Amino acid sequence: xxxxxxxxxxxxxxxxxxxxxxxxxxxxxxxSLEMIRQVTAQLLAWRDDAxxxxxxxxxxxxxxxxxxxxxxxxIRYFHEAALAGDPTIEDFFSEEYALNHLIHTFGKPTFxxxxxxxxxxxxxxxxxxxxxxxxxHARLAMPETNIGLFPDVGGGWFLARTPGYLGEFLGLSxxxxxxxxxxxxxxxxxxxxxxxxxxxxxxIADATAVDGVxxxxxxxxxxxxxxxxxxAAQRDLVDRVFAAHDLAAIVAxxxxxxxEFAAALAKALSQRSPLMMAVxxxxxxxxxxxxxxxxxxxxxxxxxxxxxxxxxxxSETLExxxxxxxxxxxxxxxxxxxxxxxxxxMVAAYFASPWPAHAHPLRDLA
Numbered sequence: 295x296x297x298x299x300x301x302x303x304x305x306x307x308x309x310x311x312x313x314x315x316x317x318x319x320x321x322x323x324x325x326s327l328e329m330i331r332q333v334t335a336q337l338l339a340w341r342d343d344a345x346x347x348x349x350x351x352x353x354x355x356x357x358x359x360x361x362x363x364x365x366x367x368x369i370r371y372f373h374e375a376a377l378a379g380d381p382t383i384e385d386f387f388s389e390e391y392a393l394n395h396l397i398h399t400f401g402k403p404t405f406x407x408x409x410x411x412x413x414x415x416x417x418x419x420x421x422x423x424x425x426x427x428x429x430x431h432a433r434l435a436m437p438e439t440n441i442g443l444f445p446d447v448g449g450g451w452f453l454a455r456t457p458g459y460l461g462e463f464l465g466l467s468x469x470x471x472x473x474x475x476x477x478x479x480x481x482x483x484x485x486x487x488x489x490x491x492x493x494x495x496x497x498i499a500d501a502t503a504v505d506g507v508x509x510x511x512x513x514x515x516x517x518x519x520x521x522x523x524x525x526a527a528q529r530d531l532v533d534r535v536f537a538a539h540d541l542a543a544i545v546a547x548x549x550x551x552x553x554e555f556a557a558a559l560a561k562a563l564s565q566r567s568p569l570m571m572a573v574x575x576x577x578x579x580x581x582x583x584x585x586x587x588x589x590x591x592x593x594x595x596x597x598x599x600x601x602x603x604x605x606x607x608x609s610e611t612l613e614x615x616x617x618x619x620x621x622x623x624x625x626x627x628x629x630x631x632x633x634x635x636x637x638x639x640m641v642a643a644y645f646a647s648p649w650p651a652h653a654h655p656l657r658d659l660a
Contacts, residue, residue, distance in 0.1 A: 300425075303332040304354070308499040310347035311509070315354050323353040327386045327417045347506035348403040348559075350498060351419060355410070359432050361488070363407060366414025366598045369441060373615045376547050377602045387446075387597050390415060391590045395659050397422035398586055403509040405498060408432055408476075409488050413465045418447025421481065425510055426538045428520070429488040434481055437468030439443040442567040442614030444598055447539035449587040450581030456480055456638040458529065459530065459536035465574045466536075466544070473523070478523035479641040484513055485520035491522045528555050545633050565634060567610045567626070568633040570600075572641045580645075594656050595647045603643060639640035 304315040307466035314333060316323035329512045338347040353363040367390070375383040397404060398417060405609035406423040408416075410431040417436055419427055428434070436445035436453065441464040445453060456479045463469065464479065476482040486494055494516050525532075531551055548560050563571065577596065582590045598610040607613065610628065616628035630636055651657060 310502045310613045311499040312349040317354045319356045326561045347502045348509040350405040352407040361410030363412040366418025376459035421452045426482045428482040432473040435470040439566040442610035454581040459532040462536035473520040474523040475525040482656045486516045495534045567628045
């Protein structure tokens with residue numbers, strides 16, 4: 295079987311542990327609609343299987359290449375589907391967000407091995423798990439503003455629950471975190487050396503009883519020192535800057551800060567879509583008082599607007615994907631181009647639900 299013919303999701307039962315492996319290593323295990331459906335179907339089957347006590351998620355890797363759990367959704371597909379009017383893009387987001395909710399509410403111990411790149415849709419899968427494992431290769435981020443999107447897949451909910459104003463910082467900047475910083479912002483629970491992951495999986499399988507007892511405690515023996523958090527030294531600056539009341543004030547506060555960290559952060563924000571940073575800021579602050587289900591419903595409306603409020607090439611999201619992954623000129627033409635030109639009405643339009651409550655595609659989330 296050639297790699298192109300290989301299943302994109304592998305399912306295995308090892309004693310009372312169900313193991314799911316995302317299997318698109320050449321694409322850094324980026325999610326397709328087919329993968330979302332396969333993962334959902336298998337999780338539902340294992341949730342209802344009395345012989346399965348726990349579930350583990352991991353990503354396949356290519357030998358000699360940087361590892362990845364999941365680099366996110368397939369953004370090339372988003373670009374092609376949106377321009378072609380392909381209705382499956384609607385199914386993609388509805389089913390992906392429902393899968394995120396399923397993991398958060400699974401009811402049995404769940405593990406994720408975030409070895410290497412875990413971003414966007416990968417974070418959506420990982421953050422609902424009971425035990426979130428990182429390795430020394432960890433590269434975690436919610437980088438959606440870099441493509442004119444917002445941190446979806448429940449990002450509003452879990453960003454809003456990071457300490458202080460880290461959620462605003464991480465959501466607007468897309469800052470990539472290593473293992474120590476992931477632990478510091480509560481995106482991970484434990485660090486394990488990558489060369490012990492196979493041993494860890496077997497230990498979890500051996501320890502997992504039919505009712506899930508013993509599964510979580512099996513991980514503790516594998517804990518490794520992740521080192522010091524580099525972000526810890528910047529917490530005061532982050533909280534001071536990102537507490538500002540709106541995007542323009544955040545940018546102004548950042549410009550007033552001395553030092554290399556502030557300068558690099560200011561440069562990063564200057565390259566993001568001003569409109570989608572403003573939408574992201576509003577999203578995170580609304581999510582602080584929302585349930586996960588309500589946040590996912592809000593995000594489902596937001597993502598529809600990202601592709602339909604400004605149709606076709608006028609979409610900030612399509613322009614961002616074009617610049618990053620299609621033409622690769624890394625010169626997006628944002629509209630508006632300046633933070634000062636984003637007004638409240640532009641942002642508010644994204645938060646008007648496209649559906650009445652009874653017709654919302656995620657209306658049944660508890």
